[in-house]
Amino acid sequence: MITYFSKPTNRGFTIFLMVVATHFISLLGSSVARFGLGVWAYQSTGQVSSFAVVLVAGFLPAIVLSPFIGIWIDRKGPRLLILLGDIIGLIISSIIFSSLLLGNISMVHVIAGAISLSIVSSMQTPALQTLAPNLVPKEMLSRANGVFSMASSTSDVLGPVIGGVIMGFGSIVYIIGAELVTYCIAIPILLILWTKLSVKVNNDNEDSHENNxxxxxxxxxxxxxxxxxxxxxxxxxxxxxxxxxxxxxxxxxxxxxxxxxxxxxxxxxxxxxxxxxxxxxxxxxxxxxxxxxxxxxxxxxxxxxxxxxxxxxxxxxxxxxxxxxxxxxxxxxxxxxxxxxxxxxxxxxxxxxxxxxxxxxxxxxxxxxxxxxxxxxxxxxxxxxxxxxxxxxxxxxxxxxxxxxxxxxxxxxxxxxxxxxxxxxxxxxxxxxxxxx
The missing domain is CATH 1.20.1250.20 (MFS general substrate transporter like domains)
Structure with missing residues (x-):
């Protein structure tokens, strides 16, 4: 278990803004992909139930994993999960993209894509929410949360619009390709900011209420x-x-x-x-x-x-x-x-x-x-x-x-x-x- 020693500063607010801006890039890619996967599921099968399956696949992993992800954050800190979320998204998106290029895409790949988006969200969202009070001064917390909310809202609005435009000129291959690009942009930026996101921790296992x-x-x-x-x-x-x-x-x-x-x-x-x-x-x-x-x-x-x-x-x-x-x-x-x-x-x-x-x-x-x-x-x-x-x-x-x-x-x-x-x-x-x- 960890006890935070870092003291939030005004500079920490600037760092948090940079992290949210980076997160917005991957959020936008996820929103575009989520739209494309749902459209493909419905158009390919002609069944609303297929679209519903994609929606459910986007919910269940987050429901199951969220409590355990919270334990990870409290034990190890939030920094690694933010990066791991983008890496997992990149790997699974690469597999789906390769299948699309080979013409082997199926509902299994679409459901896997929806599950990966859910996993990434369940990892990164609580990690960023936990990171904020450890970087940002208390009096600026609401502003930091407002920026985070703005990034989420903007990606939700722009994602379907961009996805619709891409689907109009191409296919789901371009959708997943766009998502891959966003991950490739976000990961290097996070690595550049890596040392600035470190939170000094101290193992506090002697606390009587802690359990390993x-x-x-x-x-x-x-x-x-x-x-x-x-x-x-x-x-x-x-x-x-x-x-x-x-x-x-x-x-x-x-x-x-x-x-x-x-x-x-x-x-x-x-x-x-x-x-x-x-x-x-x-x-x-x-x-x-x-x-x-x-x-x-x-x-x-x-x-x-x-x-x-x-x-x-x-x-x-x-x-x-x-x-x-x-x-x-x-x-x-x-x-x-x-x-x-x-x-x-x-x-x-x-x-x-x-x-x-x-x-x-x-x-x-x-x-x-x-x-x-x-x-x-x-x-x-x-x-x-x-x-x-x-x-x-x-x-x-x-x-x-x-x-x-x-x-x-x-x-x-x-x-x-x-x-x-x-x-x-x-x-x-x-x-x-x-x-x-």
Whole structure:
């Protein structure tokens, strides 16, 4: 187990920006590849189930591996995992690229590609989240998290756009080739920054609560969350809200297409993505010092309101405003939540806490997709008219489910805002967990 000795500095913030910029390059390649793999799976088989298999393959490895990756980070530090993620991505992408050139591509290769992207993400994301508080001064943590959120949002927006352009002029060979190029750029830059990312560590095996076994470390991470009720409450809040957002994602597209066109949906998606990028940019300039939890709760409340309003109206101009606001608030929630976890977690446990939180989040999304999809299909098939104002048919059903998702977020925020453990996060403006010297 490790105890961090490094002292965050302003120079550390600059180094972290360089790491995030490098990570953005590989993130963009992964986003392009994820889009291309999904398109190839559907076009080659003509089955939605094949596309769904690719989506599931992108979730399961992260769910299984995240807790153990957190243990690695806490034992060895985050630096190596950031590099290993790119190396693993490079190796698997090279194998898929070679198969494509030989004409031997199959669903097995596509699923392997989706799994590799999931593994890379599950390694690098918690590693970067853990690295930030060890490089960046406390008063600049929210800005660092904002930059990280902006990089993730921008790659998610640009990836499908670039992937669509590449697929329009070529094939999936060019998609995987582009991903290979991004890894080849990112790895040398990380090696150049390698010494600047070192975190001096000290083996602390004499601590009575440490356990050398992997299961012991994992158990201690869960026990730490259970004992620190404010952190546990924050993770549970994030999980419930993530479930509601997943519900919104699976219903939002068919809702728009029930009365709009594909082009209109594409425009709305662009506005939503633009809002996310703008939100990330804003958070990269704002220093969050006080009342962070209330900013998170208010932003989540706003997200719930925007989703609810989307289900009530079929005016594209209004929905564009709602989706833009929804995208704008998501980076605020993510940045605030990351900052709170970093400020209220012991440095030597950050890896496990982030990985456990990520596991809960990844579990909630496929559950939302499955429940939302099955519920929507059954209600549409039964042709029920739940809310007369919305009418019957697809629009009425999907609109009702959006009201359910938005209402769940609003209700969750209202309940959690009353909990004393949430209020403790606001009272503890100064982190009582100090780096051991």
């Amino acid at each position: 076994s992997i299961l012991g470390d994992l158990k201690y991470g869960f026990n730490y969350l259970i004992e620190h009720k404010s952190l546990l409450t924050l993770v549970l809040l994030f999980t419930v809200l993530n479930f509601a957002l997943g519900f919104n994602q699976v219903v939002g597209q068919p809702y728009i297409l029930s009365f709009g066109t594909v082009e209109q949906f594409g425009l709305l998606s662009s506005i939503y993505g633009g809002g996310m990028v703008l939100g990330g940019v804003l958070m990269s300039f704002i220093k969050l010092k006080k009342h962070i939890i209330w900013l998170v709760l208010i932003s989540n409340f706003g997200i719930g309101v925007f989703i609810t309003l989307t289900g009530l109206f079929n005016n594209m101009l209004l929905i564009a405003v709602f989706w833009g606001g929804l995208g704008l608030l998501l980076p605020v929630v993510n940045t605030g939540t990351l900052t709170l976890i970093q400020l209220h977690t012991e440095p030597k446990l950050l890896g496990r806490v982030f990985s456990i939180a990520r596991t809960f989040a990844w579990i909630s999304l496929p559950l939302a997709y499955i429940i939302g999809g099955i519920l929507a299909d059954k209600l549409v098939a039964s042709n029920v008219n739940i809310i007369p104002y919305l009418g019957s048919g697809e629009r009425g059903v999907y609109g009702t489910l959006l009201l359910l998702a938005g209402g769940l977020i609003i209700l969750t925020v209202a309940i959690f805002a009353q909990l004393k453990y949430i209020k403790e996060l606001d009272r503890r403006e100064e982190n009582d967990v100090q780096h051991n010297v």
